[in-house]
Amino acid sequence: MLGVENQRIKDNRIRLKKAKEKPEWTISRERIRRRIWVSAMAKHVFSLAVVFAFVVLLLLLFNVGKDSIGWLTPGFLTRNLSIFPEKAGIWGAIKGSVYLMLIVIPTTLVLGVSTAIYLEEYASRGKVANFIRVNISNLASVPSVIFGLLGLAIFSRFLGLGSSILAGGLTMSLLVLPIVVVASQEAVRAVPGFLRDASYAMGADKWTTIRKVVLPVALPGILTGSILAMSRAIGETAPLVVLGIPTLIRKIPTSIMDDFTALPIQIYYWTLDTVLTPEYANLAAATIVVLLLVLFLMNAAAIIIRNKFQKKF
Secondary structure, three states: OHHHHHHHHHHHHHHHHHHHHOOOOOOOHHHHHHHHHHHHHHHHHHHHHHHHHHHHHHHHHHHHHHHHOOOOOHHHHHOOOOOOHHHOOOHHHHHHHHHHHHHHHHHHHHHHHHHHHHHHHHOOOOHHHHHHHHHHHHHOOOOHHHHHHHHHHHHHHHOOOOOEHHHHHHHHHHHHHHHHHHHHHHHHHOOOHHHHHHHHHOOOOHHHHHHHHHHHHHHHHHHHHHHHHHHHHHHOOHHHHHHOOOOOOOOOOOOOOOEOOOHHHHHHHHHHHHHOOOHHHHHHHHHHHHHHHHHHHHHHHHHHHHHHHOOOO
């Protein structure tokens, strides 16, 4: 035993001697300098890209605001559509957008939050559940025109809803539903586990724990993601164009089965018609300002909700 111990000590000394003479790894100063230079260049390139995008955005906002001067009036907000630019208004488009969101909001919230709760709290961690999660995440990045084609095939033609508000609302719900599901999943997943354990320790069952503990804590994240998804829905044009939403409709919608138009649709068609009637560019700019204000208010509400109700554990 003593001989074995002495041999082990001798081997360790030889290994330490070799490590001092020839280290297993060396630091290349030239490589470090090169990586620092690449990092600095990447930082400058990304900063220039942000500045360029910000300048372009300011120019676009300036041009839109300049073109809308003199056209964005109270009468423009309260008048109906017309073929004469000086008499045209967007009251019908505003009401159509409101009716559209009255269908999109409850549909996506109920289905999206319910799906997220099932996947996070009830579904087993098997291949089927993983397959569903992956596909929901992939659907969130599918182009909006694909959802328009799906809505045209199912809601407009198969169910016979045509270009009604109900068809448009259900199509937009399909568009933003994956976003709401993913955001709700992240919010539910972020709830600390000890809160669930404390609820179970007090004798609560699973559904009571979800309803009284998990949902109130996850609510800020759910609402933030949902409001941002609604902002996308209210500004989308491609699905409504595919559904064949009429370009000029003078009748104000009164029910979900009526034909309608919306703010992004009106912007799209007025922009196309500027070749024939230049004043339509001013009408489109004024409508863009209204839509931007709506989107700004919705995003501001999402930020306020996140900052006010977010809890740290």
